[in-house]
Amino acid sequence: MKNTVYIISGPAGVGKSTTSQRLVQQLNKSAYISGDDVSHIPVNGRGMPWLDQDTLDLTWNNISSLTKNLLDYEYNVVIDYVAFPNEVKWLSQQLRNREVRIVYVVLMVDKETIKFRDRLRPEGEQMGERSLILLEEFDNDTELMDKNKLYTHQYRVEQLSEIIEEILKNDKYLFS
Amino acid sequence: MKNTVYIISGPAGVGKSTTSQRLVQQLNKSAYISGDDVSHIPVNGRGMPWLDQDTLDLTWNNISSLTKNLLDYEYNVVIDYVAFPNEVKWLSQQLRNREVRIVYVVLMVDKETIKFRDRLRPEGEQMGERSLILLEEFDNDTELMDKNKLYTHQYRVEQLSEIIEEILKNDKYLFS
Numbered sequence: 001m002k003n004t005v006y007i008i009s010g011p012a013g014v015g016k017s018t019t020s021q022r023l024v025q026q027l028n029k030s031a032y033i034s035g036d037d038v039s040h041i042p043v044n045g046r047g048m049p050w051l052d053q054d055t056l057d058l059t060w061n062n063i064s065s066l067t068k069n070l071l072d073y074e075y076n077v078v079i080d081y082v083a084f085p086n087e088v089k090w091l092s093q094q095l096r097n098r099e100v101r102i103v104y105v106v107l108m109v110d111k112e113t114i115k116f117r118d119r120l121r122p123e124g125e126q127m128g129e130r131s132l133i134l135l136e137e138f139d140n141d142t143e144l145m146d147k148n149k150l151y152t153h154q155y156r157v158e159q160l161s162e163i164i165e166e167i168l169k170n171d172k173y174l175f176s
Numbered sequence: 177m178k179n180t181v182y183i184i185s186g187p188a189g190v191g192k193s194t195t196s197q198r199l200v201q202q203l204n205k206s207a208y209i210s211g212d213d214v215s216h217i218p219v220n221g222r223g224m225p226w227l228d229q230d231t232l233d234l235t236w237n238n239i240s241s242l243t244k245n246l247l248d249y250e251y252n253v254v255i256d257y258v259a260f261p262n263e264v265k266w267l268s269q270q271l272r273n274r275e276v277r278i279v280y281v282v283l284m285v286d287k288e289t290i291k292f293r294d295r296l297r298p299e300g301e302q303m304g305e306r307s308l309i310l311l312e313e314f315d316n317d318t319e320l321m322d323k324n325k326l327y328t329h330q331y332r333v334e335q336l337s338e339i340i341e342e343i344l345k346n347d348k349y350l351f352s
Contacts, residue, residue, distance in 0.1 A: 029221035037213065041242060042251055045205035058249045065241035066217060073234045075218055 010107035011134035020080035035081020085143035186283035187310035196256035211257020261319035280351040
């Protein structure tokens with residue numbers, strides 16, 4: 001049976017981590033890659049991934065290598081990271097010789113919700129303007145298809161299981 | 177100039193993380209790989225790395241892939257993990273086509289110190305018997321050369337910088 005790589009994307013503060021971690025728990029033989037954690041492996045001499053192309057490329061190379069190894073060991077993989085369509089396309093190229101389904105979900109919310117959720121974070125972890133800039137980048141990305149967007153502001157936390165069901169069952173999120 | 181991969185090993189509770197994190201801060205363009213973090217990427221369906229060979233192999237494959245990528249981007253790499261000589265040999269084989277120095281340091285302490293330090297950890301993170309078993313495994317490993325051992329029970333925390341100097345300056349820790 002084909003294994004699946006789930007890419008859970010979207011702007012900061014949209015609920016990527018919560019959604020990804022719940023998703024990984026629902027899957028058999030599953031692994032969780034936090035893109036943020038991977039981007040923090042370089043310590044001295046790295047740039048901010050969103051400002052420095054080299055650091056961003058290294059992060060994606062690391063995510064790709066980990067994903068390949070995990071697929072070799074027959075894991076389903078959940079990647080939790082700000083991933084734009086061109087990056088997902090690059091990753092799918094890296095995996096082109098493998099029997100694998102790639103599911104790409106961009107969690108989206110409206111501006112007010114994202115501002116509200118960001119203020120709930122611990123002070124050092126608040127994204128501020130960065131969240132809104134990312135939201136606009138996703139909104140304006142002409143390669144991003146509507147079918148890959150999942151609007152969550154109508155969901156409440158208690159309905160997380162419905163979001164997970166949607167990601168697991170709805171084939172429209174398959175990346176192609 | 178050749179970059180360096182530092183493997184900071186030793187039983188649980190010996191100070192690998194503290195030492196590794198200080199070391200990575202002292203190096204230019206440096207990256208930190210926590211073997212424990214890497215071993216936790218698989219979530220459902222993994223075994224304990226010390227009981228399940230597949231899980232341990234996957235962890236080392238992931239560490240190796242990350243290290244190769246980081247070397248491609250010209251980082252020095254600090255690996256913080258319980259690493260035995262046969263594992264270091266395997267990793268050095270994976271890196272054989274590269275210009276790289278491999279420094280292998282096994283931090284060691286006596287039994288009383290390791291028991292004492294383990295009790296200082298938060299309850300959920302205490303290793304108990306596991307620390308002592310690992311200490312004996314390192315003591316009894318016939319492939320482990322004395323030159324790669326660094327006894328730290330005579331050092332106090334304030335002397336961490338001396339340990340770092342020792343690791344950086346003393347060529348006897350080079351793996352060969």
